[in-house]
Each structure stands twice: as structure tokens, then as C-alpha cells.
Amino acid sequence: TQLLEQSPQFLSIQEGENLTVYCNSSSVFSSLQWYRQEPGEGPVLLVTVVTGGEVKKLKRLTFQFGDARKDSSLHITAAQPGDTGLYLCAGHRGGYQKVTFGTGTKLQVIP
Amino acid sequence: DADVTQTPRNRITKTGKRIMLECSQTKGHDRMYWYRQDPGLGLRLIYYSFDVKDINKGEISDGYSVSRQAQAKFSLSLESAIPNQTALYFCATSDLGGRDEQFFGPGTRLTVL
Numbered sequence: 001t002q003l004l005e006q007s008p009q010f011l012s013i014q015e016g017e018n019l020t021v022y023c024n025s026s027s028v029f030s031s032l033q034w035y036r037q038e039p040g041e042g043p044v045l046l047v048t049v050v051t052g053g054e055v056k057k058l059k060r061l062t063f064q065f066g067d068a069r070k071d072s073s074l075h076i077t078a079a080q081p082g083d084t085g086l087y088l089c090a091g092h093r094g095g096y097q098k099v100t101f102g103t104g105t106k107l108q109v110i111p
Numbered sequence: 112d113a114d115v116t117q118t119p120r121n122r123i124t125k126t127g128k129r130i131m132l133e134c135s136q137t138k139g140h141d142r143m144y145w146y147r148q149d150p151g152l153g154l155r156l157i158y159y160s161f162d163v164k165d166i167n168k169g170e171i172s173d174g175y176s177v178s179r180q181a182q183a184k185f186s187l188s189l190e191s192a193i194p195n196q197t198a199l200y201f202c203a204t205s206d207l208g209g210r211d212e213q214f215f216g217p218g219t220r221l222t223v224l
Contacts, residue, residue, distance in 0.1 A: 031210045042115075042201050042215030043154075050210070088153065092210045096161070098142075099211045104153040 003027055004091055004102035012108040013079055021074045021105045023089035030094035032065055032072045037086040079109045114138045115216035117202050123222045130189040132219050134202030140214070141207040143185040145169075145177060148199040148218075157200075160185055161207065192223040 007022045023032070031050040035043035047056050049065035049072060056063045060083075062075040076083055089102040115136045124130055134143065145157040156169030158177040166177060174196060176188045189196055202216040 033210070033212055035213070040218075042203070042218050043213070044215070045212055048210055048212060090213070096207075097211065098144075098156075098159060099205075099213065101154045 003100050004089055006087075006089060006102040006105045008105060009103065010106050010108075012110065015081060015109055015111050016078050019076050019079060019107070021076075021087055021107070023072045023074075023102050025070050025091060027091070027093070028069050029091035030069070031092045032069075033090045033092070033099065034063055034072070034074055035088040035090065037088065039085070043086075043088055076107075079107075081109045081111050083107060084109050113217065115202060115204055115214055117200075117216040117219050119219060120217065121220045123224065124192050125224050126193055128192050128223075130192050130221065132187045132200055132202075132221070134185045134187070134216055136183050136202075136204045136214075136216075138204050138206075138214060139182075140204035141182065142205045142211070143179065144203040144205070144213070145175075145185070145187045146201045146203065147171060148201060154201070157187065189221075189223075192221075194223045197221060197223045 004025050031048055033048045034046045037043040047063050052067045052069045054065045060077045064073050087105045090099040092099045118133045141162050144159045146154045148154050155171050157175050158169055159167050160179045163179050178186050200219045203213040205211045205213050
């Protein structure tokens with residue numbers, strides 16, 4: 001059973017466009033992480049959001065945690081070819097639980 | 112130097128062979144994980160270990176076994192490899208008591224013919 005659904009599954013856009021990736025669940029998480037995986041490499045942690053409604057910015061990337069802590073979004077402004085990769089969200093339920101990874105969104109930014 | 116290393120990085124083997132993938136970490140983390148990644152299927156958890164004496168099955172453990180030789184070492188074995196085990200395999204670590212933020216190795220590309 002996949003607890004975290006990401007949409008869209010695939011996204012191909014032109015350089016300079018904006019985009020939003022969604023991570024949705026019916027479960028409540030104490031925190032939510034976003035990772036980016038480039039071809040041939042392992043995923044790398046981008047950010048962790050922990051408070052309902054929290055917004056974090058990382059250069060052109062904006063991450064938001066839903067008020068009810070069941071969902072999150074990643075918005076990229078003026079996408080660059082270097083943003084190309086697989087974006088994964090992962091939810092943590094706190095305590096000694098392990099994270100649960102989402103289904104992933106594969107992004108291609110065309111120069 | 113990389114904090115999480117995996118060997119080998121690439122391996123081609125034949126059906127029925129026994130294969131071992133190794134993972135070492137210098138982050139001092141207690142938790143270690145093995146994931147499998149297939150195209151379009153994201154990451155799937157094979158096994159995880161919260162300390163040296165702890166081994167837990169993940170969602171797809173059939174056909175795999177693991178050994179936690181030390182805090183820093185966690186190996187994955189395919190007892191009798193089959194073609195549908197062809198995939199990318201990732202080792203990851205996280206710190207006990209934190210938010211389970213994962214630090215991944217570079218991956219092993221395994222092909223079973």
C-alpha cells in the first residue's frame with residue numbers, strides 16, 4: 001500500500017517555466033522530506049518541513065507543508081536544465097518510525 | 112570522501128548465482144537501509160536495521176537476505192539471483208532519534224542474465 005502519492009508522475013517543461021509537484025496522503029506526518037535524485041546517483045535530501053503550514057525556500061525552490069500535515073508541495077520558479085531529476089517526498093510519523101517514500105515525480109527541463 | 116559507499120557499483124551476473132552487495136558508512140549513524148529502485152516504481156524497501164543486533168524485513172524481502180556486521184557495515188545478499196532482480200540498489204543511513212532523514216550511497220546497478 002502506497003501511503004504517499006505524488007503528482008504528476010512525469011513532467012517535461014521548457015527552461016524558464018514554473019512548475020508545482022504535489023505529495024498527498026491520507027495519513028498525518030510529523031515531518032516531511034523532499035529529495036532530488038539525478039541520473040546515476042542516489043537521492044539527496046533537499047529540505048525537511050515539520051510544522052503545518054510551514055514554507056521553506058531553497059533558491060528557486062519553495063516547499064510547503066499542508067496545514068493538516070497530510071500533504072506537501074514543491075514549486076520551482078524559472079526551471080533550469082540543472083533541475084532535471086527525480087523528486088521524491090518522504091513522510092515521517094515521529095518517534096522511532098522509519099520514513100515512507102512517495103511514488104516520485106520525474107522532471108525534465110528542456111533548454 | 113563519500114559518507115556512504117557501496118561496492119560494487121556495477122555487476123552483471125547469471126541466473127542462480129549468489130551475489131553480495133556491500134555498504135559502508137562513516138556518518139556514525141545507527142540505522143541502515145537497503146532499497147531497490149526500478150524504472151517508474153520509485154524506491155522500495157528491502158531490509159532495514161536500527162542497530163547491530165536488529166534486522167527487519169521491508170516490503171520486498173523475498174529472495175534477499177542481509178547481514179549487519181558492524182555499525183558501519185550492512186550487506187545485502189541475493190542467494191540465487193533471478194532476472195527480475197535486475198535493478199538499482201541503494202544503501203542509506205539515518206540517525207537514531209531524528210526525523211529519519213536518509214543519506215544515500217551512490218547505488219549498485221545489478222543485471223541478472
